[in-house]
Amino acid sequence: MKFRSIFKLVPNWAVLLATDLRCLLRCSVVCRRIAFQKPSGNSALIVAPHPDDETFGCGGLIRLKSAAGVPVHVVILTDGEAVAVGLGEDPQKVISARKSETLNACQRLGLEADSVSWLHLPDGKMPHPGQPGFAEAARALHAEMELLAPQEVYCPHAQDVHPDHLAATRLTEEAVRLSSRPCSLYYYPVWMWYHASSGLRKRLDTAGAWRLDISAALSAKNHAMAAYLDAPKAPGGKPYCGRLPWSFLQNFRRRYEVYFPATSSYL
Numbered sequence: 542m543k544f545r546s547i548f549k550l551v552p553n554w555a556v557l558l559a560t561d562l563r564c565l566l567r568c569s570v571v572c573r574r575i576a577f578q579k580p581s582g583n584s585a586l587i588v589a590p591h592p593d594d595e596t597f598g599c600g601g602l603i604r605l606k607s608a609a610g611v612p613v614h615v616v617i618l619t620d621g622e623a624v625a626v627g628l629g630e631d632p633q634k635v636i637s638a639r640k641s642e643t644l645n646a647c648q649r650l651g652l653e654a655d656s657v658s659w660l661h662l663p664d665g666k667m668p669h670p671g672q673p674g675f676a677e678a679a680r681a682l683h684a685e686m687e688l689l690a691p692q693e694v695y696c697p698h699a700q701d702v703h704p705d706h707l708a709a710t711r712l713t714e715e716a717v718r719l720s721s722r723p724c725s726l727y728y729y730p731v732w733m734w735y736h737a738s739s740g741l742r743k744r745l746d747t748a749g750a751w752r753l754d755i756s757a758a759l760s761a762k763n764h765a766m767a768a769y770l771d772a773p774k775a776p777g778g779k780p781y782c783g784r785l786p787w788s789f790l791q792n793f794r795r796r797y798e799v800y801f802p803a804t805s806s807y808l
């Protein structure tokens with residue numbers, strides 16, 4: 542019997558349990574070897590592919606910086622409208638609901654409404670390098686960077702697997718490359734611990750990675766996450782951010798966040 546046939550005999554609950562355990566273990570094992578670093582006083586731009594990625598991935602960092610009076614701006618690349626397909630709802634209603642959740646979450650992290658902007662790229666179909674729309678999207682993000690002049694830029698880690706997240710990584714790298722001002726580019730994990738294929742720990746380059754102690758910001762981050770998770774549900778009873786795996790959420794409730802520096806070829 543082939544391995545795939547044996548795998549089909551494993552009950553679904555066992556697969557989900559194994560995935561949850563792997564997700565928690567990976568994060569613990571990798572992160573405990575990464576040193577803590579104090580938050581810098583540098584201004585920051587957080588690039589999020591979808592509404593909620595900024596809060597889950599960087600909520601602690603946003604809160605600590607904003608509480609210290611350091612300028613932080615969030616750019617959401619898409620409106621998160623793709624969930625409308627599964628929910629059978631009008632995309633405009635979905636966009637409006639998700640926008641209000643994002644503004645609420647960011648306010649709980651200490652940001653004013655004018656510190657959040659959207660690029661309105663197509664959710665689920667974000668352009669990748671070489672595809673139509675990529676250069677235009679990178680220029681749009683670059684224009685935001687020129688306007689905001691952040692000293693640090695944060696985008697999803699390329700090991701996140703999700704196609705939109707990988708597109709966000711490449712778009713941000715390209716926008717940073719186009720920028721006339723020097724800045725530091727960092728990657729934050731969102732789906733990496735849950736979705737990356739086997740061998741992640743060997744593949745992952747942790748040189749220069751750092752952990753941020755977010756103990757002082759954790760209650761604000763949990764409150765901001767609740768702006769998505771406990772928001773009024775879409776028709777059908779699902780949250781607009783979807784029903785997210787337990788272990789995926791637990792990793793965002795840790796007392797630290799982890800960031801990986803970009804390779805210098807993008808700077």
Ligand SMILES: [Zn+2]
Pocket residue numbers: 590591594703706731
């Ligand atoms: Zn996302």
